[in-house]
Amino acid sequence: MTDKLYNDPSLVEFYDIENGWTADSDYLNTMASGRTSILDLGCGTGLLAVALAQKGGKRVVGVDPAAAMLDVARQRPGGDRVRWVEGDGRTIRLEETFDLVLLSGHAFQVFLTRADQLAALKTIAAHLSPQGHFIFDSRNPGVEEWKEWSPAESERVIVHPGLGEVLAWNDVRHDPGTGVVEYDTFYRIAADDSTCSAQSKIAFPSYEDLVSMMEEAGLVVEQWLGGWDGRRFDATAPEIIPIGRLGVPPVSPPR
Incomplete structure (x- = not known):
């Protein structure tokens, strides 16, 4: 389904008013310190991606499927510091890797089925450098x-x-x-x-759903947060926020 909220320019005008710079932006801005390359997968109007690029010396790429959102991102002051790519988070392959791959603003929840969610996780894995980390948020059902x-x-x-x-x-x-x-x-x-x-x-995938998909996607979660205030995940936490890296490929037995 094409969502007018992100594809109709008259509605996109409300996006930053309703969302803007929030606690997830603060957390990710801090996490990006020391990273030299960042992929914002589901960058929306580019508020966070531009802020990260303005810290200097970073290669920042913003990907989003909604052209109307990217139009706002390109026109944002500092938008020329980010490479903007229109693409689907399930299938896009940039043929480059990043120190940090992120999805914020509950962008992961637009993937409605397990197949779509697994495809998005595999996209994350495909763009992680060997020492890179990923992070995203999903509301706790x-x-x-x-x-x-x-x-x-x-x-x-x-x-x-x-x-x-x-x-x-x-x-x-x-x-x-x-x-x-x-x-x-x-x-x-x-x-x-x-x-x-x-x-x-x-969609509202459960913690158990996400755990079951990580290994299949080639990812390892190092910590599960339950909110952008840094709390640990538990059954009452409002958010499910995995932070992790690429999994270690299995070692082939000697012949």
């Missing part, structure tokens, strides 16, 4: 955060620099069979009382 995305609980007022005051809210449906959450995002513009909306789908 045990916390059931989607229950907070009802219209009553999610209603909020934001200010758009060109459109003025905007009333925003979400609505949500959860499929317990697949674990996929489908949610709607609405923006009602006060100036003309018009409303624009988008429908999105995301």
Whole structure:
């Protein structure tokens, strides 16, 4: 499904207003210190990728499947320091490796099936240098955060620099069979009382699901965080954040 939230330029305008620089950005900005090459897989509008590139001496590549998001990234001040690539995180192969491969903003959750998630993990492995590390975040399904995305609980007022005051809210449906959450995002513009909306789908793989895929993808997790404050993962943690590296290839027995 083509998600208008990321592909419709009029909706992409709201992305940085709603998300912006958050705790994950702070953590990843610190983690990137000392790295010379970074792949931001699912870079969106490029806020983080540009910040990392501006630290100097780093090769930074931002990949995203949404052309409208990349248009914003290219026009961002400092955007010329990043190489932007339109591509699918399941299949893209850049034929180069990086000290750090990251997916932030719960980008991993757009991969809806186990096959898609495994393909994305294999993309991470394909782009890791021998000493490189990866990190990404996915919401813990045990916390059931989607229950907070009802219209009553999610209603909020934001200010758009060109459109003025905007009333925003979400609505949500959860499929317990697949674990996929489908949610709607609405923006009602006060100036003309018009409303624009988008429908999105995301998956909530469990900790056990992720563990089972890592070895198959050729990855080893060194630590599991439960939040961007550095807490360890447990069943009550809001996030599942694996940090790891390439697995060690099996040694062939002597002949």
